[in-house]
Amino acid sequence: MPEARGKVALVTGGSRRIGAAISRALAKAGYTVVLTYRTSSREGRSLAARIGGSAVPLDLSRPSTFDRFAARMGRESGRLDLLVHNAGVFPRTPIDAATPAAWDAVFAVNLRGPFLLTRALLPLLRESPGGAGVLFLGDACAGELWPGYLPYCLSKLAVERLAEGLRKTLSPGVRVGVVRPAFALPPDRFPEERWERLRAKKRRGRGIGTPEGVARAVLRFARARQYNS
Numbered sequence: 001m002p003e004a005r006g007k008v009a010l011v012t013g014g015s016r017r018i019g020a021a022i023s024r025a026l027a028k029a030g031y032t033v034v035l036t037y038r039t040s041s042r043e044g045r046s047l048a049a050r051i052g053g054s055a056v057p058l059d060l061s062r063p064s065t066f067d068r069f070a071a072r073m074g075r076e077s078g079r080l081d082l083l084v085h086n087a088g089v090f091p092r093t094p095i096d097a098a099t100p101a102a103w104d105a106v107f108a109v110n111l112r113g114p115f116l117l118t119r120a121l122l123p124l125l126r127e128s129p130g131g132a133g134v135l136f137l138g139d140a141c142a143g144e145l146w147p148g149y150l151p152y153c154l155s156k157l158a159v160e161r162l163a164e165g166l167r168k169t170l171s172p173g174v175r176v177g178v179v180r181p182a183f184a185l186p187p188d189r190f191p192e193e194r195w196e197r198l199r200a201k202k203r204r205g206r207g208i209g210t211p212e213g214v215a216r217a218v219l220r221f222a223r224a225r226q227y228n229s
């Protein structure tokens with residue numbers, strides 16, 4: 001029998017790309033997966049149908065909707081054992097383009113949203129019979145502070161500290177971890193050759209380099225009693 005039968009996992013942005021690999025792996029391990037989408041409703045619903053889960057809209061930049069979202073989770077799923085903060089944005093933002101709105105757009109989705117969503121879901125997470133887990137997707141290369149992507153890099157560095165802070169705040173009842181991909185999948189329409197050049201130059205063996213590798217790391221976290229990311 002799959003190890004996680006009866007447990008519920010929530011994967012933000014779980015319709016496509018790395019999120020879809022995570023959703024599939026968790027379903028295969030026995031989780032009932034609730035995946036969220038913002039724009040990819042067709043992909044989300046289709047994947048949810050294939051893995052026996054459900055797809056729910058969620059916009060991380062709109063925290064006023066989180067309590068309603070949490071109530072829906074409670075009503076429809078009844079429990080929450082694993083929260084995977086996969087959704088994120090990765091806009092090119094060279095300094096001249098880093099307006100207040102552009103800055104806020106990155107931090108709203110990559111940092112504020114995951115924090116406030118965790119907060120809204122805490123009552124459900126705390127009720128998980130075996131102890132729940134909250135997992136963030138960081139970026140193994142964020143410390144390189146790429147000039148074209150400074151707000152993104154800073155948001156991912158802040159995610160590391162957020163996870164640390166939540167680990168202190170929520171332990172021992174709720175485990176908190178970080179998984180760090182590194183050049184795992186090029187952004188849509190990113191020139192392939194350029195991606196491979198960057199990947200070869202910058203990755204230097206750090207981080208997790210494929211969507212399936214990221215999904216395996218998520219499963220390791222889900223299975224671990226203790227998790228030192």
Ligand SMILES: NC(=O)c1ccc[n+]([C@@H]2O[C@H](COP(=O)([O-])OP(=O)(O)OC[C@H]3O[C@@H](n4cnc5c(N)ncnc54)[C@H](OP(=O)(O)O)[C@@H]3O)[C@@H](O)[C@H]2O)c1
Pocket residue numbers: 012013014015016017018019036037038039040041058059060061085086087088089090109137138139140180181182183184185186187
């Ligand atoms: N790709 C890599 O090589 C790489 C490397 C290092 C770290 N990471 C991190 O790993 C995670 C997954 O990477 P990825 O490349 O698969 O991500 P992605 O395709 O850029 O984004 C994942 C999902 O985030 C959702 N999203 C965007 N804005 C949102 C919002 N306002 N509210 C809710 N959801 C929103 C989108 O959902 P919809 O499609 O439904 O709009 C999207 O499918 C991200 O956190 C990323 O930063 C990725």
